[in-house]
Amino acid sequence: MDLDRRARVRLIGAAAGAALLAPLGVWARPGTEGAADGPRLVPTDLRGRDPAAAPAARRVYALLAGLENDARRGRPSRTVIGQHVELQNERYNARYGDYRGTKQPGYYYRKAHDITGRLPGFVELDLGPGYGQPGWAVGEARSYSAAWPSCRRSWGYVEDAVDLAVGVWAGLPRAADGSYRPSGTHRECASGAEVALPHNGGRPAGLVGFSFHQPYPGSPVKGFPQTLHRNSPGAADPGWFGRVTAEGSPEHRDLLHDLAFLADHLGYLAGRGVPVLLRPYHEMNTAPGRGFWWAGQEPAAFRRLWRLTYDYLVRRRGLHNLIFVWSPNSWDGTYGREPEAYYPGGRYVDVVGVDDYSDTPARPFGEGAWTEVWYRGLEAYRRPRIVAESFHVPLNAAQPRTLARTPWVLWTVWGQALTYDNVLAPRQKNTTADVKRTYGSPGVLTGGQPMRAASTG
Structure with missing residues (x-):
């Protein structure tokens, strides 16, 4: 999200060691998706996009697609x-x-459990900003990150993100992974601080994702301000973005350097059998001059950026554990524009979503129920639909039936907004009752919870 505007599920069974999902009963024969039920259904086999897709990624995607197709058929569905x-x-x-x-x-992964006794069914982790530090770096030099400077201040969170992702998928704490001791703690090299991952019961607990808040290619400092368009070379040089996607240019080499940092970390997760919902370049439909450096660009140029990123990660680096998520900003006509022209195409996208900050439960945007305009607007893409970012839990006092009208496959609350947001205003965004109502709903899937197989027939 843009601070200027401010914010596994435990699927049935897990194979030992690799933590691969057991079959979920949501398979469709390749090439038959939608054939019997009309064109509104979404494909259920990830191999239609990536023939080499990892088994765990295929099963997670089939789960999401099955939930989406249940909703499209008018059958009872559930939301992660x-x-x-x-x-x-x-x-x-x-x-x-x-x-x-x-x-x-x-902290905020565990906070939901502190309030409700249940863990989130999905956790999305940031990767990118080094909290204002120069260059790409890591906290601890590990097998997957030895190429980057290590023991650097404010970079230890990167290893924590990778460890937490493995732990949510496979169970926490894990003495055998990373530098964590049997206690689940380790001492950070640069600061000496004792760091502990949250305990989640020691079993596979949910799905994981990464968003890539990428500072502009070539930025000497890797911090959140460098993700914004106004602080990028593109603010003063209209030709800069085109050079980023032009092979052989210095700007393009800078982009590949950034993507190598991302790929090294995703590659470790691939080796551990962890599927990742990857959400790069979100909110690309933001009005020109606002938002991130990749936002508000000429749509064809943005599509080139997405496709070359896809090619680098999947074809050059061989990462087949990825489920690609495309999430425009809510297209309210002011901050966010109609997103269709920015869609990279079904060969490059598995899940579609919205970052919804244009309305609130008390004041929905447009006609219909809260979030309905975005839910209906994403239907034609024939992909599972999610709320990728929101300040609010879906079920609250103002909108207690949101998911009955708009059965999103997945709904993600942004960071600290779960309990408090001190960016927009020093006030609570979700009440304790709202969070309990959401996590306690029979229509919501939480972490560590066995999931029924979504139907395909």
Whole structure:
């Protein structure tokens, strides 16, 4: 999300070691998706986009597609409740969240359990900003990150993000992974701080995702301000973005350098059998001059950026554990524009979503129920539909029946907004009752919870 505007599920069974999902009963014969039920249904086999897709990624996608198709058929469906976690803010920003002071990584992943007794069914982690530090770096030099400078201040969160992702998929704590001791803790090299991942019962607990808040290619400092268009070379040079996507240019080499950092970390997760919902270049339909450096561009140029990123990760780096998520900003006509022209195409996208900050439960945008304009607007893409970012839980006092009218496959709450948002205003965004209502709903899937197989026939 743009701060200027401010915010596994435990599927049936897990194979030992690799933590691969057991069959979910949601398979469709390749090439038959939608054939018997009309064109409105979404494909259910990830191999239609990536023939080499990893088994776990295929099963996760088939699960999401099955839930979507249930909703499209008018059958009862369910929504995976997600929580975005800004590890860099939890670790290094004492002003972040619902109390003053730095927090252990995964604070807001665990916070949902503290309130409701249940964990999120999905956690999305940020990767990108180094909290204002120069260059790409890591906290601890590991097998997958040895190429990058290590023991750098404010970079330890990157290892925490990878460890938390493995732990949510396979169970926490895990003495055998990373540098964590049997206690589930480790000492950060640069600061000496004792760091502990949250305990989630020691079993596979949910799905995981990454968003890539990428500072502009070539930025000497890797921080959130460098993700914004106004601080990028593109603000003063209209030709800069085109050079980023032009092979052989210095700007393009800078882009590939950034993508290598992302791919090294995603590659470790691939080796551990962890499927990742990857959400790069979100809110690309923001009005020109606002939002991120990739936003508000000429649509064909943005599509080139997405496709070359896809080619680098999947074809050059061989990452077949990825489920690609495309999430425009809510297209309210002011901050966000109609997103259709920015869609990279079904060969490059598995899930479609919206970052919804244009309305609130008390004041929905447009006609219909809260979020309905975005839900209906994404229907034609024939992909599972999600709320990729929201300040609000879906079920609250103002909108207690949101998911009955708009049965989103997944709904992710942004970071600290679960309990408190001190960016827009010092006030609580979701009441405790709202969070309990959502996590306690029979229509919502939470972490560690066995999931029924979504139907295909």
